[in-house]
Amino acid sequence: MKKITLKELAEVLNMSVSTVSRALSDHPDISEGTKKKVKEASVLYNYTPNLRARYLRTKSSGLVALILPEYNMFFIPALMKAISDVVNEQNYSLLIFQSDDSYEKELDIIEYCNQISVDGILLSIGTGFDHKKDLMELSTGGAPIVLLDRVWPNERISHVSIEGEKISERAVKYLSDMGHQHIIGVFGSMDLTITKTRHKGFLDGLKDFDQKVKGKALIIEADDDVENVLSKILKENPETTALYLMSDEVAMKVYYFLNKNGYRIPEDISVLSISDGTLPFLIHPKITHFYHSPTEIGRRAATILFEQMKSNEPSVQDVRIECELVELDSVKNLKEAAKG
Amino acid sequence: MKKITLKELAEVLNMSVSTVSRALSDHPDISEGTKKKVKEASVLYNYTPNLRARYLRTKSSGLVALILPEYNMFFIPALMKAISDVVNEQNYSLLIFQSDDSYEKELDIIEYCNQISVDGILLSIGTGFDHKKDLMELSTGGAPIVLLDRVWPNERISHVSIEGEKISERAVKYLSDMGHQHIIGVFGSMDLTITKTRHKGFLDGLKDFDQKVKGKALIIEADDDVENVLSKILKENPETTALYLMSDEVAMKVYYFLNKNGYRIPEDISVLSISDGTLPFLIHPKITHFYHSPTEIGRRAATILFEQMKSNEPSVQDVRIECELVELDSVKNLKEAAKG
């Protein structure tokens, strides 16, 4: 069916455009009778407003942008679903962009977002992000920005991420409680704030136990030969009984290594990870992990964004999501084993 | 920096808006001198065109929609990346929607797309899709539609998918070549055309070998207890030497089962799958698979969509992507084993 404009609709109704417009938006000035007539005709003639034209007057485009460093298989799909849900609930639609971890592209995309006048921006910053530069200049296009997941801790832009430091400390404590005294923590790229935070928390966690729990941290950069670095560190630390894995990506690499080299989980070595809750259930044995909820992060960030879009005096918020420990089958309880 | 409008820019330049507009778009009517002046001023005053306003004139929105049944961890991220790349190359932006496998929602989303006047739609249909209904009415909003991946074979709307029938036949042949004579094919939900096609191909492939290769097909529906159905069928067919897995989702479930029950790959049982090329490298041993490229599908579909958007007399295309066999470590060569 062909689209009809407000003007055409007004013509067939033999009324003025303004009356029709007001009738459709339930303006109190319009009588019930004409409202009814107009509404009936609008469905009859299949009228739908042209959102671009409306925008030009009202200054709202109904568009929210999500900018991601990359689309990976973990975390992102669920994050997108959560965001997409709240955006659609609000009758907005979601644009997505990928920055390929480049600061340049991040700037370009935000510039473009300003041009097409999106109403709000959700940004997960990439490894290329330049912390020294002033991010503030970006938001001045008008649309508020909320940082999520991979954030840059600051005091001017709202951000929501998971509590990364405490989680690593909790991990150390949990492993210690289960009797593990020699732990290796495996981390991803140090370019990410998220890695730094988790790494720091791991070391701090070890300090809490003074000498009772010993640990090493292994950083795996993108171009490292995982096979090599892992077998090296395990050889150097044969007393290791547990691994702490900071993400699903890291976990995947480590599982491959362990499987290939005949390590049994948890008989030979225990594993504790941070995960978005998909992977741990897919491999055998199911992996004990801290549940890092993409859904929660997505919903919170999107909700905050809409708050900021509505208020004219937005307050900057710093939200840290707590992770929940999900105990499955990959951590051996050495204390009970010793007893039994 | 504040945004400036064309009118304001024209004022500071002491020229008319039309001249400025033309100068910026390199219209031949404008002299090089004024073009230069205008362009310099435009960067000086940080002018960027308001695309919403432009679209109101030009009847285009610069928006392309991608409608997916769900955001899963396999396939979708890479598919999105590919599509996003070509869309951005064309200076369009990508809207994404999820239909949650509901036909209702698919209709709603397309209706909404018409309202915001997207210029083109990429649709991967969900299990809820009603094949009996007429999809044609949808496209009449004006924007062309291209179906991708999960398509509905028809003659009115372009679609790009992978060659699903031939691939199953090739799988049977390959396994037979490797000496396997008892195969179980594992499939997902029969609601999907893609499943039906692969399933049919599998049965046809078996027929080709008459009685020399025997096979069973196992359909796993969403609410099935995988553990149960798998152990049952393996018990009933103890002579089975190879499994054919139609997707990463199915593969993940089967791996879990095999690992848990102590089957070694490929010593105890061989595995061949269809995959987007991520998972097979993440688990040990690496899985021999037919590479079902999300990138290829995404690029082709998006490219076709843009062709249709540009041409006023679009031809409907039916593209089937060939899959490439990637031989890794999960299929045992029984013939060589017998010789050796």
Next chain:
DNA sequence: TTACCCACCGAAAACGATTGCACAATCGAT
């Protein structure tokens, strides 16, 4: 001088909606 062409530029009408303001009609009150 007249006529005509060409290279440049401007005025103004779209595009499709929202909205402040004026105005017409009705009615009760004076």
Next chain:
DNA sequence: ATCGATTGTGCAATCGTTTTCGGTGGGTAA
């Protein structure tokens, strides 16, 4: 009969562009 208030509508401006259609002014040819 006149005035004010009330109710329901329409006119016209506006948002920021693009684009059609003319209009200058100078140069060249007749």
